[in-house]
Amino acid sequence: MTGLVYDNVGLLMFVVLGLLIFSGLPVAFVLMGVGLAFGLVGYGLGLVRLADFGAIYFRVYGTLADSEDIAWSAVPLLILMGAMLQQSGIARELLFCLQALLRRVPGGLAVAVSLIGVILAPMAGMVGAGVGTLALIALPTMLEQGYKPSFAAGVVAAAGTLGVALPPGIMLFFLADAMGMQVPFIFLAMIGPGLLLFALYVGYYALVSRLDPGAAPTTPSARRPTAPARPIHFVRGLLLPVGLIALILGGIIAGWTTLSESAAIGAAGAVVLAALCGTLSLRRVHAVVVQTTVMTAMVFLIFVAASVFSLVFRLLGGVDRVAGFLTGLSFGSWGTLALVLGVIFVLGCFIDWLEIVLISFVIFRPVLDGLDFSSHIDRPYLAFGWITILVALALQISFLTPPFGFALFFLRGAAPPGVRMADIYRGIIPFIVIQLIAIGCVAAIPQLATWLPDQLLDLRAAVRGIKAHE
């Protein structure tokens, strides 16, 4: 009996975590609490030494203090930039401008909403924020112009989740860290699949407005201009925000700025932009500070907590056991990758990406490290970049999948009363098909992801980081 406990205490730890996490208590506290409690159990079993408890404290101090590889200070700056762009009303102005520009395009308003998702949602960072913002600004306009509720809801959910997986979103930041990849590589690698998805969306909108004109009306008579679009609006509502994002990505690509420098320039730029829009009031800036502080705390407490949990999990031998079990299944590289993507997909139906990336990669990282795709991709670094992108895409689909799709509940919460849950479910199905096509394309043709970073970055000396604290 004791032997059984001794061997499986690491697994028991994951089971307890799995149960407690559904209590609805803050995930970070549950992670740290389970970590600490099992540290004590391990101490009782002689698996953990007293000195290791000092290591638990050091996880809290060390994960953020000595970050040579990744400048975490970029994260609050990106959050601040996003909060500022939201609070300043840029999102609405952007919608007006794009609507005016795209009025002759089939399904133009849907395209406009997707573009806003691409431009602004990465800043929002979390799925809930991305979808919530779009639902508030775009859904009422779409319904007003006669779009079918199911179609409109699908467009908003897809646009909001697309943005979360695109650069410079903070999801890619944490995913890159979890996989030991450079952040610029992952940013660049996501551009190809992102464009592919966007093109598929636009194609679908065109198809719908042709086959079912009632779903996505384009007739100008149906729309009345919501605001007069003057050149000044185009400059500050369209060119400046787009230019700001381009500046951030361009600076990183060209090697002019580091990631945190780009983030700081972006944050400063967002403040200037809000000032130009005349919406920079003390009350708004305060709201931005509050939003940034709370979200930064949320992100990093989970980050620290997952690190504490994984330390104890490792000390108790859990990592070796699970990784050994998964590789022992002998599914081969493709089968194991599919299994991991499948599990991530299922998890994504219940919880946001942050917990998935930070918790499940404790187990998945060693499993993925053992895979060999040398017959598919010639260099291992590119292969792991490709896997990272597949994970990002799998996460993105999972947010959209009924009945538990995470984004769908946020959409329901923010949508006008006329939109029913059934509309949302119906509207989202074509997008899931599109996403599956995209993930299949990227799986079959890795160059979609790896070509751009391979061209632009000097990868000769690139090696994957071992997480410094493992």
Added chain:
Amino acid sequence: MTTSAVLLRWSRILEISVAGLALAFAWLALPLLILFTVLGVASRWFGVGETTALYELGGDLFFVLVMLSFGYAYLQDGHVRVDIFRGRLAPRVVASIELVGCLVIVTPLSWFLVDYAVDAAWTAFVQGERAGAFGDLPLQWLVKASVALGFLGVLLAAACVTVRNILFLLGTCGAPSPSNDDALYGSGVGDPAGIDAP
């Protein structure tokens, strides 16, 4: 004054202290972080002077900001939860779970971390550990002390949440805690789309 009124008043004072410290520091640190980083870029491009110290100071500001904000975020109910079941539970059950969680998980946990962090900060102080950021002054203990202060904030926040949930279960306090409706200096957070923008 009744006991519950006294308790509520004290928990309000604690909440305001935790929130005030976090937000005051955020107002200081966020602009400085932007400023230092932008200055760093500018001075590198124009070849003016050494920028390492600016970046290190920025890193320290970030670290302290994160530590001090943990407790405040808990009071604002900002820490992410898996709430697929929680949303369907009765308020009394929600309050009971939170109460148990505060007493069994959050309190011992933050106590443990405060204890270790105080030791580490004291050692750094006594040994005069140097921080590269402050012109090599022996001030590294300040950064380490922020871990202790931060988790003391979490401990105090958990105490307030405990008190409020006990009072809720006894019927003297309106809603389970924490709740983001109970905004602590947080006006405008619920306006993500900037809908009221002119």
